[in-house]
Amino acid sequence: MNEYLLEMRGIVKQFGGVRALDGIDIKVRAGECVGLCGENGAGKSTLMKVLSGVYPHGTYDGDILWQGEPLRATSIRETEAAGIVIIHQELMLVPELSVTENLFLGNEIRLPGGRMDYDAMNRRAVELLAELNINDVNVVLPVKQYGGGHQQLIEIAKALNKNARLLILDEPSSSLTSSEIAILLDIIRSLKAKGVTCIYISHKLDEIEAICDTIVTIRDGRHIATTPMRDMSVERIIAQMVGREMNQLYPQRQHTPGNIVFEARHVTCRDPDNPRRKRVDDVSFTLRRGEILGIAGLVGAGRTELVSAVFGAYEGPFEAEVLLEGRPIDTSSPLKSIRAGLAMVPEDRKHHGIVPDLSVGQNMTLAVLHQFAHASRIDGEAELRTVNEEIARLKLKTASPFLPITSLSGGNQQKAVLAKMLLTRPKILILDEPTRGVDVGAKFEIYQLMLDLARQGMAIVMVSSELQEVLGISDRVLVIGEGRLRGDFVNDNLTQETLLTAAITH
Ligand SMILES: Nc1ncnc2c1ncn2[C@@H]1O[C@H](COP(=O)(O)OP(=O)(O)OP(=O)(O)O)[C@@H](O)[C@H]1O
Ligand SMILES: [Mg+2]
Incomplete structure (x- = not known):
């Protein structure tokens, strides 16, 4: 035998x-x-x-x-x-x-x-x-x-x-x-x-x-x-x-959040099948320039619904008042939100993130194609240059930008979706589970990128189920439980226990 x-x-x-x-x-x-x-x-x-x-x-x-x-x-x-x-x-x-x-x-x-x-x-x-x-x-x-x-x-x-x-x-x-x-x-x-x-x-x-x-x-x-x-x-x-020791899983945070740039007020989301049931119930929050705001909570607590509504992507009835730099903005659809300066990388890459029939490069420039349009033609060279720059910046592993996106490994597809959203040069970046399926080294790179963007003044919202990651990278943490805001903590000696307790206590 x-x-x-x-x-x-x-x-x-x-x-x-x-x-x-x-x-x-x-x-x-x-x-x-x-x-x-x-x-x-x-x-x-x-x-x-x-x-x-x-x-x-x-x-x-x-x-x-x-x-x-x-x-x-x-x-x-x-x-x-x-x-x-x-x-x-x-x-x-x-x-x-x-x-x-x-x-x-x-x-x-x-x-x-x-x-x-x-x-x-x-x-x-x-x-x-x-x-x-x-x-x-x-x-x-x-x-x-x-x-x-x-x-x-x-x-x-x-x-x-x-x-x-x-x-x-x-x-x-x-x-x-x-x-x-x-x-x-x-x-x-x-x-x-x-x-x-x-x-x-x-x-x-x-x-x-x-x-x-x-x-x-x-x-x-x-x-x-x-x-x-x-x-x-x-x-x-x-x-x-x-292939080397990694003695640090999170990069050093060395940025200081500035003034409030963004406000979401009275966000309420209703269950599409049962509009009397609220999946998010009157949640308001603010964001500072250069701040990374973690959103923690149990799965099903309403975190994805909350950020989708803010971005105009929630699939049921919702209400939200959104202000950028003190002015109300229209975020009733993802397209309007992107125009107003918001970007979101969704949780469900396969259904909302990638277009499987397109190449790596085409997926990346999808939201900004107008930037390459001259007299109803697409400037392919400029487009390719941009794509290659992003591939290098995110260390995205692909043999060529012309390969179908579905040929990339899972973690690299995630990077491509991130690149697509960064190309819109948003002021506010919403990331829902950004490191799902991403390896430890690439996670570090994504955190580093988030910190760099924050240092340049971008405000970032990150929904994550990994409390370690929330604590490792956020300046401030909101806890959502059963659709309501259960806590708003500055990340200073904050522990997993505090977040979990907030998530489950009424
Ligand atoms: N159908 C394909 N066409 C071209 N290249 C491919 C194809 N499938 C996989 N590859 C390439 O082969 C390599 C290995 O990919 P694979 O999906 O096996 O990685 P993995 O270890 O599963 O990664 P992950 O942890 O991200 O899932 C990658 O460089 C990928 O781009
Ligand atoms: Mg794999």
Whole structure:
């Protein structure tokens, strides 16, 4: 019997001129949970797509041994039949189909005669979700009725339904709340107890530390090390990932906020389906020139709704009075807000941030194309120059600005969305979860950029679920709970406990 469940040997994967994987070797023992770590663009997702048959045999070099036998899969179906199941970084659910239909897509239960057995599938769907402790989902409703966290859990339930021997989770936790993450980690522990092997990818290294037995680090498409977690620490994982010690996770703050430049008054958002219910209830706040204002609170507290309403992007009925430099401005739609000097990087990159059919560069200049228009022609050279400058400034990793944006790694797509908004040269920048899916090194760069912008006088609002990050970078912190303002703190010896207490106390 082979000691390893899986061996990948000398895997090379090229996309045109880009060598995403440059001869990677990894080995995985049966029953262990492997943390696959690396910076944005290191090749984690690509390696897992090779393994799971997304990239069929013949489109990469190298060998895969599965239970000691060569695996030369040409489709995901084949790898699933072999017991390899992947949960992708970007959700793959079909929004219009019901929860049950999504759970059984390609895997339907049929009656004799071939018709679908909806009763059996619905029953099994309820069971599967119950195993994940999800009891508030109606399985016959379309998936789009549910938020990101629930959709992620539905995706996990779908994978569990396939009886995996090896379960690959590519950043499963980025849209989960901390209680949902706790559920997820418990699920992985119980799968492990049942003998299921896991490969877990996450930029949240505390999760990796909590759950993984072995750490595999890769950098620039090459294998760096395979180390038992007991010999590792979060600091060492980071050092292996970035290739140097990082003794500081947050840059020094050295700016002083000036006068009040921005005010949002009486922001109220109503539930689109039930206008009597207020998701944000009469919240007002101010912002100073060069200030970074963190907005903390539990998921579902109304933080995203609050900032979306301020920017005119809230999808239901809302009211907000917004003043910039003492004058009321029209922020009733995102376009008007951008014209008035606001910019927002939304939480949901895939649906509101990127246009998947356009290139990296086209996505970046989308909001400022008029700047390059001369006599109804676009000055392509000027546009390209600007794009290249932004790519360099944000250290955005792409082989060319002409590649489709969807070919970028998750963290680099996030940088492209940030670039798009910065090009509008806003006075007020709103960032909703700006470092979701971003690696530690790139997080530092984004913080540095925020601090530089603040020093130049930009006022920044940052919604974040990571309290450490809120404390690491904000000058002031608002706490939102159940749609109301629960606290407004200057970030001076402020602690996570203070913020959490404010979030949950009425
Ligand atoms: N379809 C593609 N076409 C061109 N280049 C690609 C494609 N898919 C991936 N790449 C490139 O391969 C490299 C590795 O990307 P990959 O998505 O595997 O990174 P990752 O480690 O998963 O990063 P992240 O943590 O940001 O998700 C990147 O430079 C990426 O731009
Ligand atoms: Mg990835």
